[in-house]
Amino acid sequence: MRRDVFQAIADPTRREIISLLADSPQNLNAIAENFEVSRPAISQHIKILEECGIVVIDQKGRERYCYVQPQKMKEIDDWLAPFRKLWEQRFDRIDNLLNEMKNNN
């Protein structure tokens, strides 16, 4: 499955986790305390954020501290990114149509 910053922020809980961690790194329990959803659910979101490269997990003794990656935050903050994404999706759809057109010829 494709993982990128857009997938990271596609979910409202993950957006909140990112804003939380943008203020200060926290361990998993501290993050989970901010949410109604179960700790395993938060853990799953953190895992996705890690796979998207936006969160790094640092094991300190028994604690796992989560940090956001400033470089990836910049990618989100890139004001053109959603516009670019919109066109990427359009062009991908054109690719599919062009393949159909080629097969029909």
Place this chain on the structure above:
Amino acid sequence: MTNKTTVTAEPNKQELFITREFDAPREMVFEAFTNPEIFIKWWLAKENEMKIDVMDYQSGGKYRYTFTIAKGAKIGFNGMIHDVTSPERIIQTAEMEGFPVKGHVCLETMLFETLEGGKTKLMIQDVFQSVEDRDAAVATGMEHGLEEGFGRLESILNQKQTN
């Protein structure tokens, strides 16, 4: 592997550029942009939300299409087709209807260049009447993007402030 899409919009300029290569001959890419039956299949993620009133790709022709976004707002685009040199160039105007005031028009040039190996390079240049108009167009694109599940940090932070 998907071909790379480049979007360039330098700060404080009235223009933006979009480029992309396609693994297809330019007659075909040109048709994807000018044949309404094909255009309607890619402009939006869900084609049933879109209605094309007119799309007449010849010099002096015009186009208009409308669609509804999730919040229920109806968006329309229309423009005059200034010049069509098939299959290499389209020059047209574009205006978003419902932009608070009428008269915010963009001049759009699309170039279709043949590359080796049966590929085509598309270059779109949009020139707006002001930097503000250009930035608004990018932001509108952003809202469409949001429809498909994307956002940006600003909206995250705004959300945080209101919580």
